[in-house]
Amino acid sequence: MTGLLERLGVELPVVQAGMGGGIARSELAAAVSEAGGLGTIGIMPAGALGAELRKARQRTSGPIAINLLLNLARAKHWEVARDADAVVTFWGKPRRQSDNVWLHQCGSVEEARAAHAAGADGVIVQGVEAGGHVRGTTPALELLARTREALPDGYPLLLAGGIADAADVRRALDAGAEAAVLGTRFLMSDESGARQAYKQRLMESRETVLTELFGLGWPDATHRVLWNEVTERWLRGDRRGPAWVRLANRATGPVLARLPDSAQGAALRRQRAGVPFLSPQPATDQAPSNLLDAGPLYAGETVARIHDVRPAAELVRELAAGG
Ligand SMILES: Cc1cc2nc3c(=O)[nH]c(=O)nc-3n(C[C@H](O)[C@H](O)[C@H](O)COP(=O)(O)O)c2cc1C
Incomplete structure (x- = not known):
């Protein structure tokens, strides 16, 4: 792994997606970062978000990202996000609102171009396979190839959607992604905030x-x-x-x-x-x-291939074995 994430102090090319509403809290983000990946706290009310960031800092000295949905984020969310090492935005017109490292998740080449023009330090390319809210309308690897052609050489692109194991991570890196971004795999971890019965359904679905x-x-x-x-x-x-x-x-x-x-x-x-x-x-x-x-x-399409709920640190190490 080279470039942007390395500058942040991230050792392994594995990023845990921000999952809002209490799925990705400090336990999950800190476990991922402590294991060498980049952990991300998902959007929640601003007071709680600040508390989760402070808790994550107590659990790890690794870098922590905050994810903000632009349609829901208010000024107080941005105040908190500025204290994170990176902010990842999604769903809305990309615009720089903080001085820290900024990534924007995109579902099309046009959106990636807009994020680049707005000064994003990199973009996450999201394929249609993804779980949660989905902007992508084409398979992730296809969108990655088209985005790579449209943006300057060396501009950091990360890949989200359809990634569940080390071979998937390898494919993403070989296709030119700086790192793999995973939601569903980390949703199905011990540390995610999903209800036990939700995790059970994920394992069975x-x-x-x-x-x-x-x-x-x-x-x-x-x-x-x-x-x-x-x-x-x-x-x-x-x-x-x-x-x-x-x-x-x-x-x-x-x-x-x-x-x-x-x-x-x-x-x-x-x-x-x-x-x-x-x-x-x-x-x-x-x-x-x-x-x-x-x-x-x-849940993303990878739910068909994931049948267990495991400690996040173990997942990070295993996923990165493909890197
Ligand atoms: C439970 C869940 C919640 C999500 N919530 C958010 C969110 O709040 N913000 C965001 O940017 N992306 C969110 N996503 C999408 C992820 O950022 C990412 O694009 C997606 O998980 C990648 O696909 P995968 O699920 O196949 O790994 C969510 C995904 C899941 C599975």
């Missing part, structure tokens, strides 16, 4: 679906999830979700995204599979248990 169903407060945003009661109920017709629900999500999105956390918490506890106004909040160990059947069980 093979199939995912790309949808816009969980669009309350975040409309028109494609995401990849496992099938569960609520997806079975509402995605038998249009995989994106019923048109009237998407329309309502679009109309209410700007207001709902600004609701105080307490109001959002109360709404989450009432979320049911029978009522298709569905928040993107994942089923973490701190979220209400009804979200297992009435919420998004984010």
Whole structure:
């Protein structure tokens, strides 16, 4: 591995994706960084994000990144992010808002060009195989090749989507990626904040679906999830979700995204599979248990090939053996 991550003090070409809403907290990020990769804390309310960054610093002296979703991040999130070693942004018009190392995750060549022009230190190229929210519409390696042609030689490109083992990491590096970025593999680690029952479903599942169903407060945003009661109920017709629900999500999105956390918490506890106004909040160990059947069980296509939940440090070492 050369270049950007090395300058950050990252030893191995393995980056743990930021996974918001309490999936990627300090335990996971610190375990990954302590093992030589780059750990990332996902977006959450700004006060909690600051506390998680401080906890991660107590657990490791390795570099820590913070992931911010540009549609949800507010000034207070940026105040916290400036104290991280790197900030990784996603979902929105790329714009430099801090002096630390900045990566932007992109789903198209156009988006990568825009991030480069805005001064990003590198981009994460996301393929359609990815779990969680997905901007990519083509396989990751294909998008990497096209992005490489469009941007100057040596500009750091990282690859996300469809990476689960050391051979996948090797393929990404051979194709010119500076590092591999993995979400689903680290979601299925001891340290992720996913509920035990969610981890169990991940181990048992093979199939995912790309949808816009969980669009309350975040409309028109494609995401990849496992099938569960609520997806079975509402995605038998249009995989994106019923048109009237998407329309309502679009109309209410700007207001709902600004609701105080307490109001959002109360709404989450009432979320049911029978009522298709569905928040993107994942089923973490701190979220209400009804979200297992009435919420998004984010997962990438690699869930078909991953059948265990393991310590993150062990995963980092094993993944990097391909590097
Ligand atoms: C559970 C889960 C939550 C995610 N949340 C975020 C997020 O908050 N911000 C972000 O930039 N990407 C998020 N992603 C997408 C990842 O950044 C990354 O693109 C993806 O995980 C790569 O594909 P993989 O899941 O096949 O490894 C999430 C992915 C998963 C699986």
